[in-house]
Each structure stands twice: as structure tokens, then as C-alpha cells.
Amino acid sequence: MALEIPEVVINRLPVYARALSELAAAGEAVVSSQALGELLDVTPAQIRKDLSYFGRFGKQGRGYNVHGLLAKLREILGIDRQWHVCLVGVGRLGQAIAEYGGFRPQGFEILAAFDADVAMVGKTVGGVTVHFIDELESFITSHNVDIGIVAVPAAHAQAVVDRLVAAGVHAILNYAPISAHVPRDVTIRHIDPVLAMQSMTFYIKKGEGGGK
Amino acid sequence: MALEIPEVVINRLPVYARALSELAAAGEAVVSSQALGELLDVTPAQIRKDLSYFGRFGKQGRGYNVHGLLAKLREILGIDRQWHVCLVGVGRLGQAIAEYGGFRPQGFEILAAFDADVAMVGKTVGGVTVHFIDELESFITSHNVDIGIVAVPAAHAQAVVDRLVAAGVHAILNYAPISAHVPRDVTIRHIDPVLAMQSMTFYIKKGEGGGK
DNA sequence: GCCTGTGAAGGATTTCACAGCC
DNA sequence: GGCTGTGAAATCCTTCACAGGC
Numbered sequence: 001m002a003l004e005i006p007e008v009v010i011n012r013l014p015v016y017a018r019a020l021s022e023l024a025a026a027g028e029a030v031v032s033s034q035a036l037g038e039l040l041d042v043t044p045a046q047i048r049k050d051l052s053y054f055g056r057f058g059k060q061g062r063g064y065n066v067h068g069l070l071a072k073l074r075e076i077l078g079i080d081r082q083w084h085v086c087l088v089g090v091g092r093l094g095q096a097i098a099e100y101g102g103f104r105p106q107g108f109e110i111l112a113a114f115d116a117d118v119a120m121v122g123k124t125v126g127g128v129t130v131h132f133i134d135e136l137e138s139f140i141t142s143h144n145v146d147i148g149i150v151a152v153p154a155a156h157a158q159a160v161v162d163r164l165v166a167a168g169v170h171a172i173l174n175y176a177p178i179s180a181h182v183p184r185d186v187t188i189r190h191i192d193p194v195l196a197m198q199s200m201t202f203y204i205k206k207g208e209g210g211g212k
Numbered sequence: 213m214a215l216e217i218p219e220v221v222i223n224r225l226p227v228y229a230r231a232l233s234e235l236a237a238a239g240e241a242v243v244s245s246q247a248l249g250e251l252l253d254v255t256p257a258q259i260r261k262d263l264s265y266f267g268r269f270g271k272q273g274r275g276y277n278v279h280g281l282l283a284k285l286r287e288i289l290g291i292d293r294q295w296h297v298c299l300v301g302v303g304r305l306g307q308a309i310a311e312y313g314g315f316r317p318q319g320f321e322i323l324a325a326f327d328a329d330v331a332m333v334g335k336t337v338g339g340v341t342v343h344f345i346d347e348l349e350s351f352i353t354s355h356n357v358d359i360g361i362v363a364v365p366a367a368h369a370q371a372v373v374d375r376l377v378a379a380g381v382h383a384i385l386n387y388a389p390i391s392a393h394v395p396r397d398v399t400i401r402h403i404d405p406v407l408a409m410q411s412m413t414f415y416i417k418k419g420e421g422g423g424k
Numbered sequence: 425g426c427c428t429g430t431g432a433a434g435g436a437t438t439t440c441a442c443a444g445c446c
Numbered sequence: 447g448g449c450t451g452t453g454a455a456a457t458c459c460t461t462c463a464c465a466g467g468c
Contacts, residue, residue, distance in 0.1 A: 006437070014410035015391060032449060040391045044449090045439055052451055060450045061446040078417030079410050096308035097405075102389070106406050146416055147409065171412040173405060177314070179227060179252045187415040189408035193309075193385060194318050196401035197359065198226035198291050200383040203399040204358055205290030218459070244427065256427090257461055264429055272428045273468040 009050045013073055015040060016047065020070040032063035079107055084145045086169075087113040088160050089152035090120050090130050093175055097151055099126035111143055116156075140167040147171045154178050161188070221262045225289055227252060228259065232282040244275035291319055296357045298381075299325040300372050301364035302332050302342050305387055309363055311338035323355050328368075352379040359383045366390050373400070 033044035074080040148164040157176030172188045245256035286292040360376040369388030384400045
């Protein structure tokens, strides 16, 4: 009977969880949907409805227990555990990703990196050892890698995605500027600052010269 | 009568434009909504409907002229010109952004970077000179900066956003892990790989152990 | 025969508004 | 009195399906 949960809802939960972490760090014990909504620029009704897909976590007249709700969300999202990640591509972008300190504290452990350039093989970037790309599949299998990060040039990105999928990875974070294809049982998210820029210019263009 | 165009539509246009660039580079002269849709995993009806917000660009029986449609989309999005960008924060992340070569070829020129750390001031990162943060407002005004990129620690990010907005910037690309507040006439986009990861784990968690 | 552009239908998501509980 | 949880209403977005042009 677990009715299908909209993807938009799932995408908002990590934002709620992040805000709750901050509230917890600030020593807040309880928060209302109203207060949380103001923090996040979301309507209180939206928050309550989103949470209602998963259960009844609040108390009438009071609001939500910050720690309790955070723990619930972490469980729902599956971020209450360690995930094994591998990185493909250690060019400039890949190196920046390897050196980025934001993944590990959230439970995403980059176990290894892979590259087609033999000159990179054996080096260590941000604490991650670079392997030759041909070892990708065996590493994924032997180390139970859950998530792949793609940071190769656009021309090779789909091939890398295909290899990750074939090797059994079910989630991919793609930094390459392509619309990658994946089977329906694989989840993919794209990080593309240029696309983000290009959608913003539509709105600032309007403000110039023209009407209202 | 320019009926309001949904934001989801605007967000898809850059993806269409990117695909058209590739088709153009591959020497394709014409493309149907069907073919473009297969390339992008989007339904043909969606593409046609999206484009219909802006005009009638296709020819029945043939499809769309690749160059013509691309030019139209670039004009609609405002990516047919140069934009002035400034970067705030040149820590590890900010440096990686400054060194990233993907913005300039798309018309986004990073004119300057700013940081509160005087040890960074005067240095050059990825061809961009670092200024002291207090020069932010005067630089934005004098150089007509359109877009700000925020790459400072979370604790300072909202303050930086506020300063950018006060200085007249109307679009912000935010890499800091916060839900920043901006006035309604300012457009903001968030780049947050951790949030992307955290929404994917919901789906791969389901695949494990459990049902169906 | 093929493919666009588009009203209309359908589906999804958000917001409303209020009963019920603390 | 304040705030949640939630059906119902409203809004938004996608898909259908077909008239019309090439």
C-alpha cells in the first residue's frame, strides 16, 4: 500500500534534514512547520504534506522534535549509513571532487578513483588512489561500490555511465555536460553549473531594457 | 498577453540548446521532436509544447532546422551575449571554479574574484585576480557585473548573497550548502552535490534487501 | 506520409482549510 | 491558542490526439 512518493518530495527531504541539523547544532529542541518553512522559503503546508507521506512525526500544538525528525529523515533517505563511492576521471574537475571535503562527513566515502591516463595511475588525489580504468568493474564488485561519480570529458561520459551500470552501480552523480541514459532502475543526478547559469540569464535578460 | 512561462520549461531549454549544438557540430541540418526527444529522454510532445511558448519554429513534415532553432533558443535564453560574472570565495572550491574552463566558452566571463583572506588578495587564480572583499560593491557597479558566484563557507554565504543583491546583481550561482534567501526579482540556483547524493540514496536503499 | 502546433484531457503537485489534539 | 495531519480544491504540468501544412 506504500503509495508512490513523488520525486520532488524526495528531493526536498535532504534540504529539510540539513536545516534540522543546523537547528540541532543551535540547540533547538522543537520546530514548527511554520518556522522551518521560513528558514527554507517553503510553505508550512508543503512541509507537513511531504512528511505525511512517511508517517506522523509531529505533535499538535508543539511542532516537531528536531532530533527525532532528523533521525527519521536520515533513516528514510538512507543517509544514516556509509556509502561506497568511486570516482571516474581525475582531470582538473575530478581532482577537485576528490579533494572536496564535503562528502565524507555525510557518509559518502570515495574508495578509489579511475582514469584512462596511465600517467595518473598510482597517484593519490585528496587521499584517493588512482587506478587504471580497466580495473573499474572488478573494483566495484569486490568493494561493493554503491555510487559512481562521473567526471570525464563529455565524449566519454556515456560509455563510463554504461560501464558503471553494467558493473552494478545503481546511483550516478554525473558532472559531464551530457544527458546520460540509464536504465529505469538506476538513479542519476546531474551537476552542471553552465546549465544553471543558462537558465538564470533568461530571467535577468527580461529585467533589462524591455517591458515591466 | 505574454502568458507566464513555467520555470520547468526555462530549465529545459538549455538542455535542448546543448543537444542542438552537438547536432550542429555533427553536421545535422534538421531534427524532429521525436529524434531530439530520444537523444534527451524527453517526450516529443514535451519538446513541442515547450517550444510553442515562444513561437512556431518547426516545419510540418520536416522538423526543426538545427541552426535556426539553436539561434532562437540562444536568443530566448539570453546566452547569445557575454555576461559579467564575479566569484566570491577562493578557497579550494572557489579556486576550482576559477580554474574551470567551462564558463568562458559559453559567454560567462569571470572578471574578478573576492576573498576576505588578505593572504589571497593580489594573487591570480585561473586567470582571475583576487581582490579584497570590501571592493566587491564598487567593482560590481563599475564593471556592470550581472551574475555572482558564491563559494564561501556556509556561515558567511547569506551575508555574501545579501551584499551581491544590494550591489545590484540579479542572478546568483550558489555553491554554499545553505538555502539562501533572495528577493523575488533575483534568481538563484544552487549547486550541491551532497544534496544530490542524499536524494539518490533513497532509491538505492529501496533496491536492497526489501520488497519486489 | 511525416511531423508540427495546440486545445483538451489527464495526472501530478501544491495549497487550502479545518477537524482534532496538545 | 497553537499546530499537526489530511481530504478536498486549486493550480500546474505533461501527455494525448488530431487538424493542418509540407
